[in-house]
Amino acid sequence: MSVMTEAAAATQYIIPSSDFAGKFNRESFVFHHNLAQHPLFTLPRLFQLARDTQRSRPQDLYYDAAQNVGIGQRWETMGDKPPLEEAMEQIDQAGAWITLHQAQEDPEYGAIFHECMNELASLTGVDFKKVMRVEDALIFITSPNRVTTYHIDRECNFLLQVSGSKTIHLFDRKDREVLSELEIERFWTVDNNAATYKPAQQDKAKSIRLVPGNAVHIPVNDPHWLKNDDNVSVSLSVNFTWRDSELANVYRANHLLRKLGMKPSPPGQSAIKDGAKKAIIAASYVPARDTVRLLRRLKGKPTRAT
Numbered sequence: 504m505s506v507m508t509e510a511a512a513a514t515q516y517i518i519p520s521s522d523f524a525g526k527f528n529r530e531s532f533v534f535h536h537n538l539a540q541h542p543l544f545t546l547p548r549l550f551q552l553a554r555d556t557q558r559s560r561p562q563d564l565y566y567d568a569a570q571n572v573g574i575g576q577r578w579e580t581m582g583d584k585p586p587l588e589e590a591m592e593q594i595d596q597a598g599a600w601i602t603l604h605q606a607q608e609d610p611e612y613g614a615i616f617h618e619c620m621n622e623l624a625s626l627t628g629v630d631f632k633k634v635m636r637v638e639d640a641l642i643f644i645t646s647p648n649r650v651t652t653y654h655i656d657r658e659c660n661f662l663l664q665v666s667g668s669k670t671i672h673l674f675d676r677k678d679r680e681v682l683s684e685l686e687i688e689r690f691w692t693v694d695n696n697a698a699t700y701k702p703a704q705q706d707k708a709k710s711i712r713l714v715p716g717n718a719v720h721i722p723v724n725d726p727h728w729l730k731n732d733d734n735v736s737v738s739l740s741v742n743f744t745w746r747d748s749e750l751a752n753v754y755r756a757n758h759l760l761r762k763l764g765m766k767p768s769p770p771g772q773s774a775i776k777d778g779a780k781k782a783i784i785a786a787s788y789v790p791a792r793d794t795v796r797l798l799r800r801l802k803g804k805p806t807r808a809t
Contacts, residue, residue, distance in 0.1 A: 523626035528722045539715035544665045563604035570598040572650040575700030599646045606640040616640035635743035640783040643738045645688040653700035658742040664713035667736035672708040674726040688758035691751045756780035
């Protein structure tokens with residue numbers, strides 16, 4: 504174990520507050536941390552991590568360079584993808600958005616991530632090891648004034664601002680004027696970009712300016728978008744996906760029923776209906792990319808190989 508790793512294991516990173524247990528995965532809230540200006544999050548060290556990730560785990564690296572990104576813009580329309588070295592060297596003017604997934608695969612970042620996870624589990628009263636399917640230390644490096652477009656996530660997220668500043672605009676996932684049942688169904692089934700930004704609903708957002716040492720908890724499916732201040736921003740997302748996918752399966756079943764011409768009831772209105780939907784999907788559901796094949800099977804039509 505390196506000196507850095509030993510130091511990380513002995514340090515408390517999350518500053519306790521009374522919000523965690525009562526609000527966890529129910530509503531967003533602000534908290535604080537001690538990672539601001541940590542040496543592992545300087546740009547030279549992060550750029551080395553990006554190079555290492557590109558070389559050993561290219562699937563865990565995403566980046567683009569796009570100016571004037573719209574709040575409601577879809578992921579696949581982000582624009583240019585220059586060489587990684589160019590995006591990093593020109594980070595202060597490139598309009599770049601660099602994301603490093605699974606940073607915990609690096610032992611030094613892993614020590615910090617797992618300590619944060621342990622502290623957050625203690626504060627929420629939830630044993631994450633028993634409920635999570637996949638964990639992820641996700642690091643965002645973004646250019647000045649860059650927008651992160653409006654979206655919802657599968658992950659239960661704790662977003663820690665480490666350097667630079669930006670504003671996050673958070674919406675309530677339970678507000679159906681903001682996020683419709685149809686959008687949630689499509690998100691869990693066929694379209695990661697299903698949540699649609701509605702400018703008329705912007706005044707419902709909880710807008711939080713994140714500065715080094717600030718953090719925010721983002722529950723699963725809470726819509727949000729972000730914009731950097733006129734600076735390079737570095738954030739650490741300590742997140743995981745739940746092992747229990749039952750609620751997601753209700754939405755998947757509703758999506759398929761809607762495709763069959765029915766008008767399914769939202770989750771929570773009937774325990775009997777929800778139970779039947781969960782059972783059907785649990786028995787027959789395939790990954791989202793193959794949902795069309797399942798739908799065709801339910802309609803009695805032949806499927807085709809893909």
